[in-house]
Amino acid sequence: FHVLRTTWRSGDGNNRGSVQFYRCYCVLRSNWWGKKSELEYRELVKRFATETGDCPTMTAIRHTLQKDVFLPRDERLLGVVHVSKAGKKKKASFLCAAATTEKPVQVSIVNVKKSDKGDTYKRRQTWELRELKLVDGKDDTKELPDFDLHFEKNYKWVASNVGEKNPFISCLWKLCQRYLIKKRPDFVNVNPQLLEEAVQVGELQRTMPQAGEDVVDEEYQVLSAQEEADLEKLISQCDFAVSNAEAFTEQLSKDLSMLDGANIHSIMASEEQVKNLMKLLEVSETEINRIEKRLERYESLLEGVREQMEQMKGKDTLIQMQNTNYKTLLRTLDTLVGQLDLSPGHIKALHEGDLSNPSHILDCTSAAEALQQAMGVQLHPGLCKMQAVREQQKMFEKLRSSFARRLASFLNGAFLQQGNEMSENLSRHTQEPALPKHYSAHRDLMPYAELMLWLKGADITSFHSLAQVYTNSLKKQYDREIREFFETAKAILGTKPGAVDRTKFGKLMGSTESLGKGSSSKTRSSSLLDIADHKGSNPDITDRAKFERVLNSIMNELEPVCMVEQDFIIKFFHLSTDSTATDLGSKNLKSKDEEDQVDEGVVDTDGGMFSKAHTERQAEKQVSSEVRRMMSELFGTLEGELHNFINYADKMDPYNSMYMLVKISSVVMGMEEKDAGSYLATTLATSVVIVKRNFDKLIQAKIQSIAEIKVPKNKRCGILPFVCSFEEFAELAETIFKGSDRRADLDKAYGRMVRTIFDNVERVALEHQKTPQDVVLFENFHHLNAVFARLKITCLETEKKEARHKYKQHLNAYVINWLGHPMEKLNLFFEGIEARVAQGVKAEEVGYQLAFSKQELRKVIKEYPMKEVKKGLDSLYKKVEKHLCDEENLLQVVWRSMQEEFISQYKHFEDLIKRCYPESGIMLEFAITDILQIFSDIAQSH
Numbered sequence: 001f002h003v004l005r006t007t008w009r010s011g012d013g014n015n016r017g018s019v020q021f022y023r024c025y026c027v028l029r030s031n032w033w034g035k036k037s038e039l040e041y042r043e044l045v046k047r048f049a050t051e052t053g054d055c056p057t058m059t060a061i062r063h064t065l066q067k068d069v070f071l072p073r074d075e076r077l078l079g080v081v082h083v084s085k086a087g088k089k090k091k092a093s094f095l096c097a098a099a100t101t102e103k104p105v106q107v108s109i110v111n112v113k114k115s116d117k118g119d120t121y122k123r124r125q126t127w128e129l130r131e132l133k134l135v136d137g138k139d140d141t142k143e144l145p146d147f148d149l150h151f152e153k154n155y156k157w158v159a160s161n162v163g164e165k166n167p168f169i170s171c172l173w174k175l176c177q178r179y180l181i182k183k184r185p186d187f188v189n190v191n192p193q194l195l196e197e198a199v200q201v202g203e204l205q206r207t208m209p210q211a212g213e214d215v216v217d218e219e220y221q222v223l224s225a226q227e228e229a230d231l232e233k234l235i236s237q238c239d240f241a242v243s244n245a246e247a248f249t250e251q252l253s254k255d256l257s258m259l260d261g262a263n264i265h266s267i268m269a270s271e272e273q274v275k276n277l278m279k280l281l282e283v284s285e286t287e288i289n290r291i292e293k294r295l296e297r298y299e300s301l302l303e304g305v306r307e308q309m310e311q312m313k314g315k316d317t318l319i320q321m322q323n324t325n326y327k328t329l330l331r332t333l334d335t336l337v338g339q340l341d342l343s344p345g346h347i348k349a350l351h352e353g354d355l356s357n358p359s360h361i362l363d364c365t366s367a368a369e370a371l372q373q374a375m376g377v378q379l380h381p382g383l384c385k386m387q388a389v390r391e392q393q394k395m396f397e398k399l400r401s402s403f404a405r406r407l408a409s410f411l412n413g414a415f416l417q418q419g420n421e422m423s424e425n426l427s428r429h430t431q432e433p434a435l436p437k438h439y440s441a442h443r444d445l446m447p448y449a450e451l452m453l454w455l456k457g458a459d460i461t462s463f464h465s466l467a468q469v470y471t472n473s474l475k476k477q478y479d480r481e482i483r484e485f486f487e488t489a490k491a492i493l494g495t496k497p498g499a500v501d502r503t504k505f506g507k508l509m510g511s512t513e514s515l516g517k518g519s520s521s522k523t524r525s526s527s528l529l530d531i532a533d534h535k536g537s538n539p540d541i542t543d544r545a546k547f548e549r550v551l552n553s554i555m556n557e558l559e560p561v562c563m564v565e566q567d568f569i570i571k572f573f574h575l576s577t578d579s580t581a582t583d584l585g586s587k588n589l590k591s592k593d594e595e596d597q598v599d600e601g602v603v604d605t606d607g608g609m610f611s612k613a614h615t616e617r618q619a620e621k622q623v624s625s626e627v628r629r630m631m632s633e634l635f636g637t638l639e640g641e642l643h644n645f646i647n648y649a650d651k652m653d654p655y656n657s658m659y660m661l662v663k664i665s666s667v668v669m670g671m672e673e674k675d676a677g678s679y680l681a682t683t684l685a686t687s688v689v690i691v692k693r694n695f696d697k698l699i700q701a702k703i704q705s706i707a708e709i710k711v712p713k714n715k716r717c718g719i720l721p722f723v724c725s726f727e728e729f730a731e732l733a734e735t736i737f738k739g740s741d742r743r744a745d746l747d748k749a750y751g752r753m754v755r756t757i758f759d760n761v762e763r764v765a766l767e768h769q770k771t772p773q774d775v776v777l778f779e780n781f782h783h784l785n786a787v788f789a790r791l792k793i794t795c796l797e798t799e800k801k802e803a804r805h806k807y808k809q810h811l812n813a814y815v816i817n818w819l820g821h822p823m824e825k826l827n828l829f830f831e832g833i834e835a836r837v838a839q840g841v842k843a844e845e846v847g848y849q850l851a852f853s854k855q856e857l858r859k860v861i862k863e864y865p866m867k868e869v870k871k872g873l874d875s876l877y878k879k880v881e882k883h884l885c886d887e888e889n890l891l892q893v894v895w896r897s898m899q900e901e902f903i904s905q906y907k908h909f910e911d912l913i914k915r916c917y918p919e920s921g922i923m924l925e926f927a928i929t930d931i932l933q934i935f936s937d938i939a940q941s942h
Contacts, residue, residue, distance in 0.1 A: 065096060069122075076099055078107075079096065079168050080164075081157075081159050085158070086157065086158050087156070091113065094112045095168065108126055108127065108129060110126050110127075111124045111125040127151050129179060130180060132150070133185050134149075134185055135148070135190065143162045144162070145162055146158050146159075147169065169187070340374055340377065345367070351403075355407065365450045374396060400458050404459040407462075408455065411452075415473045418444070419474055432488075433488045434553070435482070435557045442564070445568075452572055456573075463573075470573075471634055475634055478636075485554075492546070492550055493550060543653065551660060562638075565631070570627055635683075639683050646694070654697070655698070657694035657695040658733060659736055661695050661742055662737055665740070666741070668688060703752060706760050709764075716885060717764070717768050718771075718885030719779060719783050720764060723783055726753060726754075726757055727783075729753075733746055733749075757784070774811070774817065775883045775884060777807075778807045778810035779884065781803045815894065815898050818898075819898045819902060825860050825863055826861065826864055827905075829852070830912050836852070837916075857922055861923075861924055861925060870937075880898075902935075909924065
């Protein structure tokens with residue numbers, strides 16, 4: 001028991017769960033059972049289980065599983081572990097590794113569950129060993145009961161203790177090594193000792209019987225063949241071993257005593273040899289002592305040489321260190337002098353350089369860069385304490401301060417002088433709105449861009465002060481230019497907004513005369529300037545073309561002026577995201593006259609200034625907030641003046657909001673692609689919001705005017721004014737919004753307006769007393785259908801179909817109602833015949849009734865000669881002519897529809913005569929050709 005317990009406590013998890021340990025336990029059990037009482041044995045087992053945590057009952061479970069579960073299937077149990085599923089409170093089960101007893105051997109992993117009633121076990125789930133893909137031991141350093149088996153899905157298990165988990169994993173590994181040649185599963189997070197090759201070969205051969213052998217209980221140790229032969233030989237020599245155990249024991253004791261005596265005699269016989277060996281050892285010890293003394297003498301001689309060599313080595317190290325220090329010091333001083341040295345020419349340029357001379361500007365720029373480079377050298381803190389270094393740095397500080405003050409003073413004067421010169425040269429007499437170009441001012445200041453970058457790093461306070469002086473000096477100038485620019489634009493438009501708003505817009509909403517000439521065109525121009533060329537006599541179109549020209553001029557002037565000024569600010573004051581660029585000389589702004597600038601593409605023929613750097617600007621360039629701040633200070637009045645002009649144009653003509661919406665939105669979209677976030681793009685985007693509101697007000701005003709219109713009831717209705725107004729609006733809108741990104745806004749307005757028009761056409765048709773309702777409806781819906789078809793408005797396809805349907809519907813209703821029954825008595829006669837037929841009387845027998853005899857039919861026919869029919873139709877034509885308007889020209893269409901309806905009634909009468917009076921020879925007094933002739937004569941006579 002002591003040996004067994006020591007083996008358990010000293011071993012790791014592998015030894016505790018090994019087959020060898022269970023064999024020791026079984027030996028203890030078998031030996032104890034024959035010598036002690038059962039009570040003592042159970043106490044010993046209980047004590048062992050308490051101290052080691054082992055569960056000897058697992059052996060009984062193994063026997064039960066082998067007997068009840070696997071033996072009936074000709075399988076043998078090779079490994080078992082008591083498990084439960086991770087994270088679930090379910091009954092525990094057993095994972096078993098089993099193999100078949102017949103060849104070929106099939107190994108499987110079985111999940112066995114104990115039944116709720118009784119002590120029987122049942123298979124729950126079975127997997128083939130070849131289905132196993134991965135064995136995860138969770139941790140190869142810690143003793144954890146958790147492990148995973150990966151088949152088609154992952155199964156997570158928790159063993160009852162580590163002593164059961166490790167043998168089971170080791171058993172699985174051995175089975176995989178023996179029976180799986182290809183596609184063996186991976187074993188991860190498993191202690192390598194469990195997977196040693198030696199354990200695989202030795203243990204597997206001892207613990208697993210070969211196929212065809214009987215299953216041996218692992219509780220007993222099987223004797224080897226040699227041991228079994230020796231035991232049989234011993235028993236054969238003693239025939240009384242079975243019958244007389246005491247005599248057999250005495251015989252064995254005698255044999256043991258004889259062997260002990262033989263061993264003692266053998267030891268005593270070897271005493272002489274031991275003495276000889278001791279003598280040899282003494283001689284060896286003497287020789288070793290002699291060699292040790294000689295080695296000690298050699299060591300004392302070498303000790304002095306070692307000290308001398310160490311001293312020489314130390315001196316050589318000091319000499320090398322001294323030489324290295326001298327070289328390092330020399331190199332450091334050379335570097336220090338070179339970095340902190342400033343040439344006399346640079347110093348002279350910084351003190352006396354003429355900033356107004358272009359050649360001297362380059363010298364000053366070079367000197368300033370050299371000074372900045374010298375002051376920016378990173379020195380060791382120890383070098384900074386040197387007197388010469390501190391004096392040199394103080395000299396650099398004075399030189400930088402002096403040149404910064406001189407540069408700031410010079411640029412301050414230059415900014416003020418340029419502001420005054422531009423104010424004197426401002427032209428106030430222009431026929432077209434135009435903003436002055438500041439190309440020459442930018443060209444003169446651009447050579448100082450590099451010095452401004454130096455000043456930004458040397459004296460940030462002076463830099464900000466100069467930026468403020470620049471904005472203040474040019475702000476007033478830009479304010480005057482922008483005000484006069486927009487005043488010129490308003491003067492070109494030339495009409496006070498109050499009067500124009502009432503006359504123009506009222507005419508658009510309620511007049512048909514203004515539409516008469518304009519709406520007959522079948523084609524659209526891409527610009528109102530082209531329309532004005534074709535219809536110059538129309539004052540509305542002329543004024544709108546003038547406004548379009550002025551608006552285009554405003555946008556064309558604002559964009560280059562603002563963008564060029566913004567580019568100059570970014571380059572001159574280095575406010576862009578990449579402020580380290582140094583190539584900011586006069587490359588983009590060249591000192592040439594205007595003709596050279598036109599040739600180079602810098603100034604266009606219309607006077608607009610575009611630098612090549614502006615036209616080649618990178619896409620999606622992000623402008624910093626500092627740039628927008630300076631631009632908002634320079635162009636402080638631009639946003640207000642632009643909004644005032646928008647409101648002025650809207651009061652002149654509400655339709656101007658459509659021009660502005662399309663044009664300004666187009667400019668904003670173009671600038672977003674090139675200069676996202678620029679000041680002008682932000683300002684124009686705000687203006688787009690205002691223009692969109694004005695456009696919405698225009699649409700709402702038109703819808704409201706349509707709903708409030710009242711048509712005179714004592715006159716012929718004709719085409720309603722708001723229908724004509726919509727046609728003019730649509731023609732103008734299609735011209736303006738053609739190819740625009742704001743098409744969705746127009747389509748939405750179309751939908752609201754057309755639905756309102758449809759509703760109010762029906763309302764006016766009900767209210768009008770002079771013109772029949774159907775005439776009002778089919779005339780106006782015919783006109784709307786024609787407008788939709790001519791303008792090809794895609795978003796109104798549904799409304800076009802609806803208008804066409806209503807036109808045909810009300811045309812047919814009008815024809816039927818007003819044509820009526822031109823031969824009334826004849827119609828009543830045949831209606832009676834149809835009633836008799838409907839009651840069941842045969843058509844051939846109707847003529848035998850007195851009221852519907854042939855004689856009665858002839859009397860009725862004689863009352864409608866061709867002369868009477870023509871007279872009635874002529875009267876009908878005059879009524880139709882009075883109902884219809886001249887603008888839509890639908891009289892002949894209506895008259896032809898009435899002709900078709902009359903012929904249809906005629907054919908119906910003839911059909912009834914043939915059916916009810918066969919072979920009677922009765923016919924109407926006129927034929928279809930006569931009817932066609934009558935309708936043709938009436939139409940020609942009028």
